[in-house]
Amino acid sequence: MKLNNNTNIIGKSFLEFDILPSTNLYAISKIKANDLDEGTVIFAHCQSEGRGQMGTVWESNHGENILLSIVLKPNGVSPMQQFILNKIISLAVCDFMKNMFPNEKIAIKWPNDIYVNQQKIAGILIQNILIGQRIAASVVGIGINVNQNEFSGKLNAISMKMVNNQNFDVKNLLPILFEHIEYWYLKLQNRENFIIDKHYLSHLYLKGALSQFRRSNGAVFDGTILGVDEMGKLKVDVDGVVEVFDLKEIGFLS
């Protein structure tokens, strides 16, 4: 696949595979073996063991979606600050979707999904290699539903094709996606954290809207998302009290 990308870092090196167990795992093993250059993209038309998170599998039919991993070496981001990597990639995928669908409502569903009209269209899975107090490399896995026609009901997922009834050519989408990722990666490198935080907040799903949630003990409550703390935990106003939730401590009911 020949790409026409205008980026200087992201996708400069592009490795394409018909099938891989997981683009993230491939990238990690290659980094450990001989060091992939920063910005290298590992692209697979199909993943046999694509991961959502520990154990769960990303549902994807052959050739219908974007499944890729990007190698980053974010010097200057300490392991404790790593949630900012999630923020910039979420913003990049969010901007990519806004670019494709200017009339739809696009949001970042905390902590690592992108929603179009309240349905999941993309997911992000970041794996870091830490050596001491340093992120030696960060592998950013991105899955975007592109031409898939249906999903099992429980997933609450949607594809780009399902948004506007049109098939997309993945080859044409990738350069646009890479540009958005590079844009936000340069913001990170230039330490424009204020801008990153501001945009992240303004795109956070359900932010500022009274919504229903569930605690890990099952209790349902109403609250208003205020933002995230520096660790990436969700800050929610519950009856005037600010509560901070780890991802296992809260479920979205709205």
Add this chain to the structure above:
Amino acid sequence: MDFKDIQTLIKLIHKSNLTEFKMKDGDFELSIRTKKYGKNKVERIVQTSQPIMHMPAAPVMQEAAPTAAPVPSSPATPVQVEEQSNLIEVKSPIVGTFYRSSAPDKPAYAKVGDVIAVGDTVCIVEAMKLFNEIESEVSGKIVKVLIEDAQPVEYDQVLFLVDPQG
């Protein structure tokens, strides 16, 4: 005294020469011992009435406490010989959830008795769905795994003890 106060206190004690600190205020009792106290080098904080996070400010991997740490003023502080002072502590660089393997059905990266080399992955610490493979900066034999799979870890908490001569 709230959590922030306790954090500040721990930082102060960490910077000082103290090895033990006790206070009592009504029902609230607090007792803190540093790594240099006695021979207990893993458990630094002994709490009485409420749970407290480990809050040290040391680098990730650190030589085990020296045997003859300088003993400050208090004559009551026992000086005990550290039997396993040559062991190296592998600590968590972040707050998160500790995983011994890449997936529940996969074997553990590092078990007691395993010999690890510099650069080997010893575990994963997950933080807000960012998965961190922790690479070892030391080589040697794993003598102890100090935390259970899928348990929360604090920053700088000791995860493994490694015998560099192992």
